[in-house]
Amino acid sequence: MPPQIVSSIFDSRNGHRWIFWDLLACFFSLFLAMTITPVKTLTFVGLKVSISIVYAVLTTVLIRLCGVSVPGKDFSYSRMELFFATAIGTGLSFLCLQFLGSLCYYQFARTVTATILVFTFVSIFLPRLLAMEFMMVKAVNIALYPSGPNAAALQERLKDATNFNVEAVLCDSRYSGELKDDGIINLQDNSKEDVIKQLKDRGVEMVVLCEIKDLPKKTEKVLMDLPLHGIDILSKGAFVENYFREISLNYANLHWMASHRSLPGNTAIFSAKRIFDFIVASVVLLLSLPFWPLICLIIIFDSKGHPIFKQKRVGLYGKEFTVYKFRTMRNDAESTGAKWASKNDSRITKVGAFLRKTRIDELPQLWNVVKGNMSIVGPRPEVPQFVNELTKQIPYYERRHMVPPGLTGWAQICYRYGASVEDSRRKLEYDLYYIRHLSLLFDIQIIIKTIPSIMKGSR
Structure with a gap:
């Protein structure tokens, strides 16, 4: 079967096909599992059907809360992340079903449980894995307007993007003298x-506007009419936000800030996030506490000094708080003041290197989360000294303090470990995206994306 046909089968922009598939697959996963491994107390077919319907709806909802939704060109999960997200969503759904069963004084047998989980996982994971392969067969063809430094910068960045092809560059009289490309279309010399x-001949589906100020009237008329002919238009800032999932500081201004609610802390989402943080942090804190004495002893034997490191950091609305971590550096590492940690930093101890790679050093920060100083997900808290310096050098840097700092964050997932002003600038672009799109669903997706990162020891 040709890849294009397979791609069209998987493609479902509104997600209806995938919702139908998930409901059907989950229903039959449970129904067949109970049929293949008979349950003596569930011989009535109508009861099996009812339980299967409940399970199908639960699983379809929960896997979407974990970010397993509609595969496409902007689907952000890698194969490993999709694996974990599917496993977590399936597991949560089955736990809910077990809880509902306990209310009716019923528990599934081990064989039935294993069969249900395997059937469900395979039916959700495998089709999406195939979709991720085939949906990348055809990239989106785009055109840029106008030619110039902004378009050149975006074109350079898109060289490594497999899901976009720059097929043309639109220009008008302002930039015509700079053009030396066969893909140039002059808006002044051609009719609409x-x-x-x-x-259309180049297969262009979208035009990205790299500049939208002071457009010639003819140019504006042509661009405004493109959507009427099936060609989308998008500003460069919106394009970067939608497809790279970051906020370009070059396009962040008062108009951008006013186009979206600026105070996420005043919404119900913030309250739900706080409840989620408290429950998760409390559970993980209690489960990890028995191991703390051993970790402290290993740190003390490896290097002199207190095993717990305390430091002032900047939190919500710029308020300072004390953060707690397992010490990973020499005791005199910051005797002359705070410094950025770098790759292969000589101040990091042998045990500290392992603790940092596995994120074990951040376990004490769970207490900060319980207290409300921090969140599970959010921009990483910085030292006051760094914040003062970066606020002077990077526009909008103080906006990252509009939400509580976190143990992990969107910037940590998308960008390498930073140790410079430029790194901080790039990470801020991801932090601003997180703040603009703050939701409990986004938090769950970031947590899932953090798991492979920890396993690879990417820090």
Whole structure:
């Protein structure tokens, strides 16, 4: 079967096909599991059907809360992340079903449980894995307007993007002297019909506007009419936000800030996030506490000094708080003041290197989460000295303090460990995206993405 046909089968922009598939697959996973491994107390077919319907709805909802939804060109999970997200969503759904069963004084046998989980996982994971392969067969063809430094910078970045092809560059009289490309379409020398025909001939589906100020009237008219002919238009800032999932500081201004609610802390989402943080942090804290004495002893034997490291950090709305971590550096590491940690930093001890790679050093920060100083997910808290310096050098840097700092964050997932002003600038672009799109669902997706990162020891 040709890849294009397979891609069209998997493609479902509104997700209806995938919802139908998930409901059907989960229903039959439970129904067949109970049929293949008979349950003596569930011989009535109608009861099996009822339980299967409840399970199908629960699983379909919960896997979407974990980010397992509609595979496509902007689907952000890797194969490993999809594996964990599917496993977590399936597991949570089955736990809910077990809880409902306990209310009716019924528990599934081990054989039935194993069969249900295997059937469900395979039916959800495998089709999406195939979809991830085939959905990348055809990239989106785009055009840029106008030619110039902004378009050149975006074109350079898109060289490594497998899901976009720059097929044309639109220009007008302002930049015509700079053009030396066969893919150039001059908006001043061509009629609207000719421009649309040339874009269609190149298979262009979207035009990215790298500049939108002071457009010539003819140019504005042509661009405004493109959506009427099936060609989408998007500003460069919106394009970067939607497809790279970051906020470009070059396009962040008052208009951008006013286009979306600026105070996520005043919404119900913030309250739900706090409840989620408290429950998760409390459970993990209690489960990890028995291991703390051993970790402290190993740290003390490895290097002199207190095993717990305390330091002032900047939190919500710029308020300072004391953060707690297992010590990973020499006791005199910051005797001359705070310094950025770097790769292969000589101040890091042997045990500390392991603790940092596995994120074990951050377990004491769970207490900060319980107290409300921090969240599970959010921008990483910085030292006051660094914050003062970076606020002077990076625009909008103080906006990262509009939400509580976190143990992990969108910037930590998407960008390498930073140790410079430029790194902080790039990470801020991801932090701003997180703040703008704050939701409990996004938090869960970031947590799932953190798991492979910990396993690879990417820190």
